[in-house]
Amino acid sequence: MTAKEGRKEGRKEGRKEGRKEGRKEGRKEGGSVMAIEETPVYEVFVQADALSFPTHVGSVRASSPEFALQMAREAFCRREAAHDVWVARADAITKARSDSATLPRQGTDKRYRLPGGYDNAPHWKRFKAMAMTIEEVAADMRTKPGR
Amino acid sequence: MDDVQRVNDFKARIGAGEKIESTDWMPKEYRDLLIKQIHMHGISEIMGAYPEKEWVGKAPTIRRKLALNAKVQDEIGHGQMLLRLAEDLSRPYGRGREALMDDVLEGRVKFHNVFHLEAPTWADAGVIGFMVDGGAIITQAMLLDSSYAPYARMLKRIVAEESFHMQHGESVVLALAEGSEAQRAMLQGAITRWWPAMMYFFGPRMMGPSSQKMMDYKIRTMTNEQLRQKFINRYVPRIQALGMAIPDPALYQDAATRTWHYTDPDWEWFTAVVHHNSGPMSQARLSLRREAHRGQQWVREAAIEAGRVLQERGA
Ligand SMILES: [Fe+2]
Ligand SMILES: [Fe+2]
Numbered sequence: 112m113t114a115k116e117g118r119k120e121g122r123k124e125g126r127k128e129g130r131k132e133g134r135k136e137g138r139k140e141g142g143s144v145m146a147i148e149e150t151p152v153y154e155v156f157v158q159a160d161a162l163s164f165p166t167h168v169g170s171v172r173a174s175s176p177e178f179a180l181q182m183a184r185e186a187f188c189r190r191e192a193a194h195d196v197w198v199a200r201a202d203a204i205t206k207a208r209s210d211s212a213t214l215p216r217q218g219t220d221k222r223y224r225l226p227g228g229y230d231n232a233p234h235w236k237r238f239k240a241m242a243m244t245i246e247e248v249a250a251d252m253r254t255k256p257g258r
Numbered sequence: 259m260d261d262v263q264r265v266n267d268f269k270a271r272i273g274a275g276e277k278i279e280s281t282d283w284m285p286k287e288y289r290d291l292l293i294k295q296i297h298m299h300g301i302s303e304i305m306g307a308y309p310e311k312e313w314v315g316k317a318p319t320i321r322r323k324l325a326l327n328a329k330v331q332d333e334i335g336h337g338q339m340l341l342r343l344a345e346d347l348s349r350p351y352g353r354g355r356e357a358l359m360d361d362v363l364e365g366r367v368k369f370h371n372v373f374h375l376e377a378p379t380w381a382d383a384g385v386i387g388f389m390v391d392g393g394a395i396i397t398q399a400m401l402l403d404s405s406y407a408p409y410a411r412m413l414k415r416i417v418a419e420e421s422f423h424m425q426h427g428e429s430v431v432l433a434l435a436e437g438s439e440a441q442r443a444m445l446q447g448a449i450t451r452w453w454p455a456m457m458y459f460f461g462p463r464m465m466g467p468s469s470q471k472m473m474d475y476k477i478r479t480m481t482n483e484q485l486r487q488k489f490i491n492r493y494v495p496r497i498q499a500l501g502m503a504i505p506d507p508a509l510y511q512d513a514a515t516r517t518w519h520y521t522d523p524d525w526e527w528f529t530a531v532v533h534h535n536s537g538p539m540s541q542a543r544l545s546l547r548r549e550a551h552r553g554q555q556w557v558r559e560a561a562i563e564a565g566r567v568l569q570e571r572g573a
Contacts (some may be wrong), residue, residue, distance in 0.1 A: 169412060189328070206281065208279060208281065209281060
């Protein structure tokens with residue numbers, strides 16, 4: 112065995128021993144070594160591009176927001192690039208489901224709030240004009256002015 | 259004991275097709291079934307990385323090496339995502355990530371039969387992607403509609419990545435099928451090895467009581483046999499089209515009922531392998547896991563310690 116190998120071996124052994132004891136004692140005395148489950152949960156939101164909403168994709172445990180971002184990149188962004196990634200501590204999020212009074216429910220007829228609640232096409236027809244849809248307006252905005 | 263009325267209300271919610279969130283009240287029985295399912299699934303994802311990890315270093319080309327490496331990384335990622343869910347469910351029992359991970363090292367949680375077996379040739383690496391990941395996709399696609407929403411959502415992500423595993427496995431299988439006689443023989447050898455394991459993969463013909471309860475709670479929606487039939491129906495024509503033989507002389511499809519008849523795998527042997535980690539590679543793979551888990555202990559500790567220091571500085 113070379114001197115180098117000897118050192119390596121020694122280090123390994125030493126570390127193993129030290130670790131085992133350190134971990135046990137650390138836990139017992141509430142020392143510096145924390146277990147992974149004592150670190151907070153961060154919910155992860157990935158925003159694909161500037162015009163999409165950040166979408167919840169899952170959660171990670173980490174000891175700081177910076178580490179949470181690193182974990183999130185490894186866990187959820189191995190393929191697609193992201194425009195942005197948000198992490199928020201799970202215990203900082205309040206959900207409407209936990210208080211059903213705050214939960215938006217489909218109780219009464221809400222069609223009056225929606226474009227589909229208005230059937231204008233037959234009326235426009237009577238005036239010999241075409242009804243408009245938002246899709247058509249949006250498409251129009253993409254063509255050059257004056258056309 | 260859970261309040262009977264509350265349990266009945268919960269069952270009514272499930273019956274009406276409602277989805278359950280981790281923060282919702284749930285009967286102990288439902289929680290325990292979910293923990294059992296998701297814990298075993300997560301651990302199997304992690305143990306599933308090992309048979310192919312072996313081949314990363316021996317892959318025939320750099321592209322194959324990159325792809326296999328990506329796949330192995332995905333499997334560990336799937337395990338982490340699923341253990342996060344299992345951990346949330348285990349909160350009332352005070353069992354965290356470390357305990358859930360220790361369970362596999364100490365034999366308290368099982369992992370899929372296929373990951374106890376040898377992968378002696380490059381064709382095995384391909385056939386695992388083709389048949390094992392392909393089989394897992396069949397099970398996971400069913401679970402996409404699970405009553406437990408966090409599991410179903412996470413599976414959307416997982417299935418998207420599994421589909422790459424399957425495509426890559428197929429690509430390896432096809433390259434061998436189009437290759438020399440020796441390559442075709444190697445492929446046939448791997449198919450012959452993996453077929454009986456895949457017949458076991460979906461579980462016994464008659465489901466146990468907990469699988470039955472998982473159906474009642476709509477955690478899963480199909481029986482073992484229905485899943486196995488889907489698998490056979492999908493794979494038999496493809497394997498035969500490659501000019502490969504399926505090692506089951508009793509295999510045939512009933513023309514009238516469309517049901518496949520097949521030779522039973524050695525249920526007893528596989529069950530013993532899974533329960534006692536007594537398969538040809540069980541102990542070797544577990545020791546790789548143990549090495550990885552203990553070997554990376556200092557990294558986890560350093561990450562936690564660094565986070566603490568950063569926070570102290572910030573405060
Ligand atoms: Fe996976
Ligand atoms: Fe996979």
